[in-house]
Amino acid sequence: MAEALRIGIAGLGTVGASVARVMQAKAAELTRQCGRDLVVTAVSARDRSRDRGVDLSGAAWFEDPVALAKSADIDVFVELIGGEEGPARTAVKTALEAGRHVVTANKALLSKHGLPLAEIAEKKGVLLNYEAAVAGGIPVIKTLRESLAGNSVSRVFGILNGTCNYILTRMEAEGISFEACLKDAQRLGYAEADPTFDIEGNDTAHKLSILTSLAFGTRIASNDIYLEGISNITQADIRAAAELGYRIKLLGVAQKTESGIEQRVHPTMVPTASVIAQVHGVTNAVAIETDILGELLLSGPGAGGNATASAVIGDIADIAKSRPGFQHGPVFGRPVKELKPYKKAQMRSHAGGYFIRLTVHDRTGVFAGVARRMADSDISLESIVQQSAGSEKPSEKTVVLVTHETTEAAVRKAVDGITRDGLLTDKPQVIRIERAG
Template sequence: MTDALKVGIAGLGTVGASLVRIIHSRANELAITCGRPIEITAVTARDKSRDRGIDLSRAAWFDTAEALAAEADIDVFVELMGGAEGSAARSVEAALQRGLHVVTANKALLAASGVKLARIAEEKSVLLNFEAAVAGGIPVIKALRESLTGNTVSRVYGIMNGTCNYILTRMEKEGLSFADCLAEAQRLGYAEADPSFDIEGNDTAHKLSILTTLAFGTEIAPDEIYLEGISNITIEDIHAAADLGYRIKLLGVAQRTETGIEQRVHPTMVPRDSVIAQVDGVTNAVAVESDILGELLMVGPGAGGDATASAVLGDIADIAKSSPGAQRVPVLGTPAASLAPYRRAQMRSHEGGYFIRLTVADRTGVFASIAACMAANNISLESIVQRAKPDGSDTAKTIILVTHATMEDSVRKAVDAIKAESYLAGEPQVIRIERPKAF
C-alpha cells in the first residue's frame, strides 16, 4: 500500500464536520478503494474550542487557513469556508502555488476567480476539484468535465436552488402565497434570515456561470447573467400554469445561440409531464443537451452537510487514486489557456415561448386591442385564456396568453404597447417557457 494521502481541512462547519466524521468512520473502506489511506493531518476553523463531536486529536491545528495552506504537512488542501474573497481566496491560491491539490465547495470563489485558479493548478500539474460547488451531491461537474468530453453542448439548465424550489413546490401543492412559503422555509432552515441571495436568483447565477464555462469552454462570466427572482410569482400564476399543462420552476439556463452565449436565471414554465417538472422540494436537477450524447438529466440533493461532504470526498478520492503530477484533467473542462472569451447574447434576442398574464378592466375593445398589439409585433399565440378575477370582482378580468416561439424583444414591445393603453389593472406578468428536448 502506498503512502497515505494527507488532507488539510479549512472550515469545520456542517460540511467540514461531516467530512471528518465520514473519513474517520470509513477509513478501512477508503484505504481499500483508493489504494492508500486518507488521513486528516491538519485543520483550521474559526473557533478552536468548540465541540463539534469529531476527533481532531491527530490533526495539527492552524489558526488561519493561510497558515495551513502554507505550512501544513498535506497533499490536499480542502477549502470549506466559503466567500469569494478573503481567507478562502488567499489560502486556495497559496495552496495551488505551493503545488498542493485543492478541493473546494466554494461556488462564489470559483465564479469570481475560477479561471485564474485553474491556470495556476494547470501550471503546477495539480488538481482543483469542486464537485460540491454546483448542485451539491449531483456529479454534474464530473459529467461535464469528463464524461462529455468531445461533445458540443447546446444547452445546460437546471433547478439549482433548493430554497426556491421548495417555495414554488409548496405554493403549488398547498395553494399558499409566496410570503407564507418563504416564512415556512425560514422556519425549517431551508431559507436564510435574509433570503434575497437565494430568491432573487444570485445563488443560481453563481452555479450557472460555472456550468456555462464547463459546457461551452468560455471564460466564467457571473456578471453577464440575466437575472429575475421568484418573489413576484403569485399563486394565480401557478394555477394558470397548471391549467395550461405547465409547472413553474426557477431555472438557470445557459444556451449557445448564433450571437453568443445566453445565460439567464428566471422563473420558467416547464411542461408538466417532463421529467424535470417532477423535481420537487429542495431537490436539485441539472440537464445537459449535447450533440453526441443527447440529453442527460441528473437529479439529487443540492445541499445538506452529508450530501455536500459526499461530493467533497469523491473529489478527494479522485486525487488519492491518481499519482502525483499524473493528472491532466483540465480544471474547467477546457484548459484555462484555451478558454474562449465570453460573448454575451442579448436577452432581447432570446427566442422562446412566453406566458403573459394581464389583469384588465372589463371593457369592450380590450381584447381586440391586446390582439392587435400582439399581431403588430408578429407574435403568434398558442393559447388564450380569459377568466374572471378570483376575487369575484366583475370590473377586472384576467387574460392569459401563451405565445409560440418568439423574440423577447417582440414580447417586450407588445407588452409596452399594452401598458401604454389605459385598461391594465395591474402590472403584466411575463414568464418564459422552456422545453426539454428529449424528456
C-alpha cells in the same frame, strides 16, 4: 501502499463537519478504494469548543486558514469557508501557489476568480477540484469535464437551487403564498435569514456560469447572465400554469446559438409530463443535451451536509488516486489559455413561447386592445383567456395569454405598449415556456 494523503479542512460548519465525520466513519473503505489512507491532519475554524460530532483531537488546529494553506504538513487543502473574497480566496490562492491540491465547494469564488486560480493550478501541476460547488451531490462537474469526451454540448439547463425549488413545490402542493413558503423554508433551515441571494437567482447564476464554461469551452462570464428570481411568482401564476399543463420551476439555462452563448436564470413553465417537472423539494437536476449521447439528466440532493460532503470526499478520493508525475486534466476542461472569449448572444426566441398574465380594467375594449398590441408586435397567440382576477375587486379581470414561439424583444414591446395604454391595474407577469426533457 502509498503514503497517507494528509488533508487540511478550513471551515467546520455543516459541510466541513460532515466531511470529517464521514471520512472518519468510512476510513477503511476509503483506504481500500484509494489504495492509501486519507487522514485529516489539520483543521481551521473559529470556535474550538463547539461539538461537531467528530473527534478532531488528533488534528492540528489553525486559527488562520491561510496559515493552514501554507502548512507543509498537508497535501490537500479543503476550502469550506465560503465567500468570493476574504480568507476563502486568499487561502485557496496560497495553497495552490504552495503546490497543494485544493478541493472547494465555493461557487461564488469560482464564478468570480476561477480562471486565475485555475491558471495557478495548471502552472503548479496540482488539482483544483470543485464538484460540490454545483448541484451538491450530483456529479455534473465530472460528467462535463471528463465523461462526455467527443460530445458537443448544445444546451445545459436545470434546477440548481434547492431553496427556490422547495418554495415553488410547496406553493403548488399546498396553495400557499410565496411569503408563507419562504418563512417556513427559513424556519426549516432551507433558506437563509437573508434569502435574497437564493430567491433572486444569484446562487443559480454563479453555478450556471461554471457549467457554461465547462459545456462550451468559454471563459467564465457570470456578469453576462439574464437574471430573474421567484419573488414575484403568485398563486395566480401557479394555478394558471397547472390549468395549461405546466409547472413553474426556476431554471438556469445556457445554450449555444448562432450569435453566441445565451445564459439566463428565470422562472420557467415546463410541461408537467417532462422529467424535470417531477423534481420536487430541495432536489436539484441538471440536463445536458449533446450531439452523440442525446439528452442526459442528472438528479439528486442539491444541498445539505451529507450531499455536499459526498462530493467533497469524491474530489479528495480522485486526488488520492493520482500519482506523482501524473498529468492532471485542466480545471475547466481545457487549459485556461485555450478557453474562448465569451460571446454573449441576444435573447432569442424560445420554443414553446411565453405565458403572459395581465390584470386589466374590466371595461369594453380592453380585450381588443391587448390583442391589438400583440398583433402589432407580430406575436401569434396560442390561446387567450379572460377570467375573474381572483380578487375582491369587481372592476378587474385577468387576461392569460400563451404565445407561439416569439422573441423577448417582441413580448416586452407588446407588454410595454399595453402598460402605456393604461389597460393594466397591476404589474404584468411574463414567464417563459421552456422545452424540457
